[in-house]
Amino acid sequence: MFAEILTVGDELLTGNTVDSNSTFIAQRLTERGYWVRRKTTVGDDVEEIKTVIREILDRKPEVLVISGGLGPTHDDVTMLAVAEALGKRLVLCEECLEKIRTFYERLHREGYIDDPELNEGRRKMAYLPKGAEPLENTEGAAPGAYIEHDGVKIFVLPGMPREMKAMLENEVLPRLGRRKFIQRKLLAEITDESKLAPLLIETLERFNVRIHSSPKGFGKYIGIIIFGENEEEIERAKAFMEGKGVRFEEGW
Amino acid sequence: MFAEILTVGDELLTGNTVDSNSTFIAQRLTERGYWVRRKTTVGDDVEEIKTVIREILDRKPEVLVISGGLGPTHDDVTMLAVAEALGKRLVLCEECLEKIRTFYERLHREGYIDDPELNEGRRKMAYLPKGAEPLENTEGAAPGAYIEHDGVKIFVLPGMPREMKAMLENEVLPRLGRRKFIQRKLLAEITDESKLAPLLIETLERFNVRIHSSPKGFGKYIGIIIFGENEEEIERAKAFMEGKGVRFEEGW
The missing domain is CATH 3.30.70.600 (Ribosomal protein S10)
Structure with a gap:
């Protein structure tokens, strides 16, 4: 049972952020009995992400966990890259959009943001590769995605550690069976x-x-x-x- | 000017160690004006390391920094993998062996080890890919290596952070020109x-x-x-x- 981890983010490649996310993911996968064979980090670039996802899929791991690049800014392009790597379109997840709307309304009510409007950046987060199952983000706005493709279980998680950890524990691990090692x-x-x-x-x-x-x-x-x-x-x-x-x- | 980083070590893939080495290397390379395009981590396995080095060389970065797996134990196989990836033999670096001998004699004198003898594991560290320039390890036993191959400057550094950092500062950066960014x-x-x-x-x-x-x-x-x-x-x-x-x- 082998697994790979892909972390996405320019800040990881400029040395401004230590990639503790992949460490946490590796630890949890190892406990489940997976052999993490490789970790890769690329920047916020559609072509780079797409290329490395295809390379990973060619190595046929049983699990691929991707983390980072799901937010509302112009350089959050991971979901698009995943879709393109798999030859799928991005489609609107209505249920996700509702949750995102509720999330920003709550932030607005609590005084964290001035404007609860679902602008383009915020709406973008509700688009997932066609056929993907949304993964709930209990700590933030962007949903994750679960896709089975060609025998590979692909999980796409946010990059903010708090959001990633919650989604890994609540949404990913239960799909990987019981603790093994x-x-x-x-x-x-x-x-x-x-x-x-x-x-x-x-x-x-x-x-x-x-x-x-x-x-x-x-x-x-x-x-x-x-x-x-x-x-x-x-x-x-x-x-x-x-x-x-x-x-x-x-x-x- | 693009660069890649490869870190080697099972402990990085089981989540027992956070890969802060690649963060440090990325930071220094970025300052020099390099665009770190990808970071990869693999375990202590000759075939895995060899495969990933060949993949990196195919992408033709100007600089490849490799860290980890230079020590005396059976799972320290990075230098062998580098040699195999480049189609070279490992050859004894006499000057390195002398430094390793001196190093263990000092540790013995200072009471850190019982036996200063150059056993097989310790001798192994003096073997570098043919044509490589040794890089001095001021903090530990294992020398690093610098190899120019097909237009790629390859630096092989130890995995212990203190040793890696000193070698990066003293031996690698001076070979990469002045600070740029x-x-x-x-x-x-x-x-x-x-x-x-x-x-x-x-x-x-x-x-x-x-x-x-x-x-x-x-x-x-x-x-x-x-x-x-x-x-x-x-x-x-x-x-x-x-x-x-x-x-x-x-x-x-």
């Missing part, structure tokens, strides 16, 4: 990461787990993450390594 | 981002600047970044927008 972060006390390598490989062969290691400076500790389908298997893998002389501490 | 971050007081769009487009047509806008919640402010070759041009663009009724505050 859990992970355990450990610090391995060992003075040379390279000595750990053969032991890790042996552990991987014996147990149904995935293991990542990463150096934590040049001190006595190496960060280890064990992924497994249940706590017991992780515990067995850990005990095996302890039997070979590795000392662990919890967390990092 | 500066940026100014402003908050535009306007209650609807969509109303700003036509004004931004007019400003872009009149002045030699690039502008990014991004919503800051649904309050009265929209984040604006103006990029220009000098302060004066940025100031002129700002004054033009102020003349059209936008109120700015500095920074965000």
Whole structure:
């Protein structure tokens, strides 16, 4: 089960914003048992987004999560690019338009904006690729979209972290089935990461787990993450390594 | 002048580490006048890294910065993947091996490691693609590499942020010429981002600047970044927008 993540936004390519969205999405997909094979970031450009979506679809992931570029401004072009990449038209989602209207009316009532009118930019957000299922945005104006295309589950989410996270939890994850992998972060006390390598490989062969290691400076500790389908298997893998002389501490 | 960034590491794809490295690299490249067109992240897998490097080279950027996977462990395979992608062999860099030896001897003297011996994992770091120029790592063991290939300047840097940053500043940027773009971050007081769009487009047509806008919640402010070759041009663009009724505050 492999997945890809595409984040969209000029601010990510100029270094003005750290792409923590893709980190959050990757974490949630990993927990569900998906292997996130690649993350890509492109700017707010229809042609670029379209090109990279087509490349991703050619690699046939089971899931593609796209985040960013759904807002009301001229450079929010992700939905258009998704539609073009799939050879579909953008069509008005009446139900979405109603929600957008209600959303701006509320902002106006609460004094956040001067004008509740549905101008062109705001209306634009109600257009989704033909055949897409709208995903509810509980935290903002722009709806997301869910499209099954050629065996790939495509989710298009906003870029504002609060909106993206809510939509991922409420609308995306329930469509991906139950939680599958859990992970355990450990610090391995060992003075040379390279000595750990053969032991890790042996552990991987014996147990149904995935293991990542990463150096934590040049001190006595190496960060280890064990992924497994249940706590017991992780515990067995850990005990095996302890039997070979590795000392662990919890967390990092 | 366009550039791409490739970050390598399983921890980036499981959501255990935020990829702040690519943000830092993007920021520095943008300042130098490069347009970072795409960022990609793949795991510690020779085939994946090789594939994505070839795809990037096909797009003919002027600069490709790769970060991550240069360490001593079994899953540090970036240098091998770079070599394979370019059709080159890995060859021993004697000068690098000497520095690695000195580095571990120092760590041993200072009590950080038990064994200063150059085992296989540590020796591995001294192998670079044939023809590559080593890049000095002032903060760690693994050298980086600089390779000109088919018109693309390829820089291979470590993944530990402290090492990557030092190498980027000391070894990469001096090879990319003088600082070119500066940026100014402003908050535009306007209650609807969509109303700003036509004004931004007019400003872009009149002045030699690039502008990014991004919503800051649904309050009265929209984040604006103006990029220009000098302060004066940025100031002129700002004054033009102020003349059209936008109120700015500095920074965000």
